[in-house]
Amino acid sequence: MRPEADKKKILDFITALGSRVNGAGTxxxxxxxxxxxxxxxxxxxxxxxxxxxxxxGFFEAIAELKNELDVNLELASPDQFIPELxxxxxxxxxxxxxxxxxxxxxxxxxxxxxxxERGHERDWTDIAAMADxxxxxxxxxxxxxxxxxxxxIRYPTIDIPSFTRAVEKFCDES
Numbered sequence: 001m002r003p004e005a006d007k008k009k010i011l012d013f014i015t016a017l018g019s020r021v022n023g024a025g026t027x028x029x030x031x032x033x034x035x036x037x038x039x040x041x042x043x044x045x046x047x048x049x050x051x052x053x054x055x056x057g058f059f060e061a062i063a064e065l066k067n068e069l070d071v072n073l074e075l076a077s078p079d080q081f082i083p084e085l086x087x088x089x090x091x092x093x094x095x096x097x098x099x100x101x102x103x104x105x106x107x108x109x110x111x112x113x114x115x116x117e118r119g120h121e122r123d124w125t126d127i128a129a130m131a132d133x134x135x136x137x138x139x140x141x142x143x144x145x146x147x148x149x150x151x152x153i154r155y156p157t158i159d160i161p162s163f164t165r166a167v168e169k170f171c172d173e174s
Contacts, residue, residue: 002072004043007036009071013047016065018098025055028092030106031079031126036097037105046072050079055101077106078114082084082158083151085110085144093135108135109144116166117158127170136144138171 005013019026020110026052032044051058078102079088085135088107095103105111108130115123130136145167152160 002070005071014098018101021055021057022098023056025053025072026102027051028104028106034105046074048076050077078110081114083148100126117163142166142171
């Protein structure tokens, strides 16, 4: 198992990936990477990312970089666990450009909902930090949840009543 990553390792990864790929593309960071870059956490187990569109040479580059930087990389994003939120791309916040790659934080509302669905203690801390920093608004979070609620049936691992209760509980807290 590789050691946890810190903010410097994530920034090194961004720079290195941008210099290694052979084409243009967009990389969305999520989870612990977002938490580290914003500073509400100091370490993360892995760097979760989603290439979209995938740049040429992406998989070759990450295969090398995980070993060179001694970092865990995971292709993971909220839309793998919950329905894709309308407008997620437009709400994703720009981080940096490295080489021909643009890096963004994956939509904070989608991150928050996927964390509410999972419900780990660290997830609740992350969601509270997002709200405290003004990255999400509870009213809008509830609206987006309601917009995708009919599609939850397509995600058989989701316990829809529990997920609904978690969202409502978070959105009702002052």
